[in-house]
Amino acid sequence: MTDFDAASATTPGASATRASTAQTDAGVTIRNLTLELHGRRLLDNVNLDIAGGTITGLAGESGSGKTLSGMTMLGLQPKGSEVSGEILYAGVNLLEQTEDQMNRYRGTEISVIFQDPTASMHPMISIGEQLTDHLRYHLKLSKKQALARAIELLGMVKVPDPHLAVTKYPHQFSGGQLQRIAIAGAIACDLKILIADEPTTALDVTVQAGIMHLLRDLCDTLGLTILLITHDLGVMSGLADSIAVMRNGRVIEVGSRFEIIRNPREDYTRSLIESLPNRQARA
Amino acid sequence: MADGLVLDAVSAQYRLRGGATLTAVDEVSLDVRPGEVVGLVGESGCGKSTLAKMICGLQPLSTGIASFDGTQIHPLKLSRRDADLLRIQMVFQNPYASLNPRRKVGSQIEDARRIHPSTAPTVAELLTQVEMPARSADLFPHQFSGGQRQRIAIARAVASGPRLLIGDEPIASLDASLQSKIAKLMRELALEMGASLLFISHDLSVVRLIADRVMVMNRGRVVESGPTEQIWTNPSDDYTKRLLSSIPIADGLGNLPAYQG
Numbered sequence: 063m064t065d066f067d068a069a070s071a072t073t074p075g076a077s078a079t080r081a082s083t084a085q086t087d088a089g090v091t092i093r094n095l096t097l098e099l100h101g102r103r104l105l106d107n108v109n110l111d112i113a114g115g116t117i118t119g120l121a122g123e124s125g126s127g128k129t130l131s132g133m134t135m136l137g138l139q140p141k142g143s144e145v146s147g148e149i150l151y152a153g154v155n156l157l158e159q160t161e162d163q164m165n166r167y168r169g170t171e172i173s174v175i176f177q178d179p180t181a182s183m184h185p186m187i188s189i190g191e192q193l194t195d196h197l198r199y200h201l202k203l204s205k206k207q208a209l210a211r212a213i214e215l216l217g218m219v220k221v222p223d224p225h226l227a228v229t230k231y232p233h234q235f236s237g238g239q240l241q242r243i244a245i246a247g248a249i250a251c252d253l254k255i256l257i258a259d260e261p262t263t264a265l266d267v268t269v270q271a272g273i274m275h276l277l278r279d280l281c282d283t284l285g286l287t288i289l290l291i292t293h294d295l296g297v298m299s300g301l302a303d304s305i306a307v308m309r310n311g312r313v314i315e316v317g318s319r320f321e322i323i324r325n326p327r328e329d330y331t332r333s334l335i336e337s338l339p340n341r342q343a344r345a
Numbered sequence: 346m347a348d349g350l351v352l353d354a355v356s357a358q359y360r361l362r363g364g365a366t367l368t369a370v371d372e373v374s375l376d377v378r379p380g381e382v383v384g385l386v387g388e389s390g391c392g393k394s395t396l397a398k399m400i401c402g403l404q405p406l407s408t409g410i411a412s413f414d415g416t417q418i419h420p421l422k423l424s425r426r427d428a429d430l431l432r433i434q435m436v437f438q439n440p441y442a443s444l445n446p447r448r449k450v451g452s453q454i455e456d457a458r459r460i461h462p463s464t465a466p467t468v469a470e471l472l473t474q475v476e477m478p479a480r481s482a483d484l485f486p487h488q489f490s491g492g493q494r495q496r497i498a499i500a501r502a503v504a505s506g507p508r509l510l511i512g513d514e515p516i517a518s519l520d521a522s523l524q525s526k527i528a529k530l531m532r533e534l535a536l537e538m539g540a541s542l543l544f545i546s547h548d549l550s551v552v553r554l555i556a557d558r559v560m561v562m563n564r565g566r567v568v569e570s571g572p573t574e575q576i577w578t579n580p581s582d583d584y585t586k587r588l589l590s591s592i593p594i595a596d597g598l599g600n601l602p603a604y605q606g
Binding site: 123124125237266267268269270271272274275278293294295296297298299300301302303319320321322323324333334335337338339340342344345 | 491595
C-alpha cells in the first residue's frame with residue numbers, strides 16, 4: 063500500500079538504540095532528516111522538535127518540503143527515496159521501523175488529514191461502515207461497539223445528527239463536514255500525533271474557522287500533538303504554538319508563533335509575512 | 346446605452362431530478378463601469394461562478410438581461426461571438442486546466458492576439474507585462490509552476506485587448522505569498538488597458554487590496570454592495586459581518602477567528 067522504503071541508512075555514527083527522554087515520549091523529534099530522490103536532495107538536514115501536546119506549525123511555499131517531511135514521518139515518502147536521520151517518537155526511530163511496525167502506528171497513534179478529505183474515503187461505502195471497519199481493524203470491538211464508538215466520534219467532531227450521519231455517503235456531506243469526518247477517523251484509535259496537511263486550504267473561510275476551533279479543542283481535550291502544515295500564515299497564527307519555516311528542503315527559522323509572525327529574523331520569513339494581504343497597501 | 350457591463354435582475358435556474366428547481370443566481374443586478382475594479386465576494390455555492398459563466402455566455406439566463414457596451418450577451422453558439430463580446434475575457438481558477446498542455450505557451454497567447462491583431466502587443470511584450478521571460482513562449486505549460494501558469498493565462502486574456510477582464514477565483518490555487526501579487530497584477534494590467542476588472546473571490550482580504558467596489562453574494566443573491574473600505578470597516582449585512590469576522594488574522598497572538606457552531 064505504501065511506498066515506504068524501510069530501514070534506510072542512518073547517519074554515520076548514530077546508534078540504532080532508543081533515545082528515550084520524557085520529551086520524545088510525548089512528541090516527535092526530527093534530527094538531521096535528509097531525503098534524496100532521483101539524485102535530487104529534497105530534504106536537507108531537517109531538524110524539528112514537535113513538542114508533545116502542542117500544535118507545531120510547518121510553514122513554507124509549494125516545494126519547500128513541508129508535506130514531504132510530514133509524509134516521511136508516517137513512512138509514506140516516495141518509493142526510491144534515500145532517507146537518513148532520525149524521527150524519534152516514544153523512544154523509537156520511526157525511520158528504522160519495518161513496514162509491519164509502521165502499520166501498527168499508522169492510523170492509530172500517528173495519523174494524517176489532507177487538504178482533500180475524500181482522498182482517504184471510499185465514495186460508495188457509508189461513512190459509518192468506513193469508520194467501523196477502521197475501528198474493528200485496529201481494535202477488538204464488536205460491530206455494535208464499533209458503531210457506538212463511531213457515533214461518539216462523530217459527536218466529538220460536531221458532525222450534526224451522528225446517528226443519521228453514519229448511514230450516509232461521502233457525497234452527501236459538505237467539504238467542512240467531510241473534514242470533520244476525516245478528523246473523526248484520525249482520532250478514532252487513540253491518536254497521539256496528528257499530521258494536518260493544509261487541512262483548511264480548500265474550505266470556505268467561515269467553514270475554516272470551525273475546523274480551526276475543532277483542531278484547537280481536540281488538541282486541548284485529547285492532549286494531541288499536531289503538526290500543522292500550511293502556507294497560510296493567518297491559519298498558522300491562529301493555531302500554531304510554535305512555527306518552523308521551510309524553504310527548498312531546509313528549515314530556515316524556528317520560533318514561537320509570536321516571534322515568527324511579529325519578529326522574524328530571516329529575510330525569507332519576513333517576505334512571507336509581508337506578502338500577506340493585510341500587510342500591504344491598497345493598489 | 347450604458348457603457349460597460351450591466352446585469353439587470355438576472356437569474357439562473359437549474360431543474361433538478363424530481364422536478365424541483367435550484368436557483369443558483371437570484372435576480373442579481375450589478376454593473377461594472379469602464380476603468381473600474383469590482384470585487385465579487387462569496388463562499389462556495391453562493392452563485393458567483395455561475396454568474397461569471399453567465400457573463401461569458403457559458404450559462405443561459407433564466408430571467409433578466411445582461412449586456413456589455415450596449416450589446417446583449419447571449420449564450421455561446423457554434424458561430425463566432427459578436428466582436429463586442431469578444432472584448433470580455435476570463436482568467437480561470439485552475440492554472441493546470443486552463444492551458445492546453447500540448448501546445449507551446451507562445452502559440453496559445455497568439456490565439457488571443459488574433460482577435461485584434463493590429464492593436465495587440467507582441468507575445469514577448471505580453472509575457473514581459475506579466476513578468477515572465479520572453480523565452481517562456483517556446484515552453485509548454487507543464488514546465489511552469491502554478492503561479493507562472495496563471496501569469497501566462499493572464500497574458501492570454503490580455504492579448505485580445507479586452508474591455509472587461511474577469512477573474513474567477515484566479516488566485517485561489519496559488520500559494521498565499523503569491524496571491525496578492527497576482528491580484529495586483531491583474532488590476533494594473535486592466536487599468537493600463539483602460540479595461541475594467543471583475544474579480545471574483547472568496548478572499549475578502551485580497552479583494553480589499555484591489556477593488557474599488559465590492560459586492561457580497563450569499564445563496565444566489567447580492568446581500569451587500571458598496572465602496573471597498575466601507576464594506577470592510579462598516580458592513581451592514583449579517584452575512585458580511587460573519588464573513589469578515591471569520592478571516593484569520595496573522596497577528597502572532599493565537600486568536601482564533603469567530604465561529605458560530
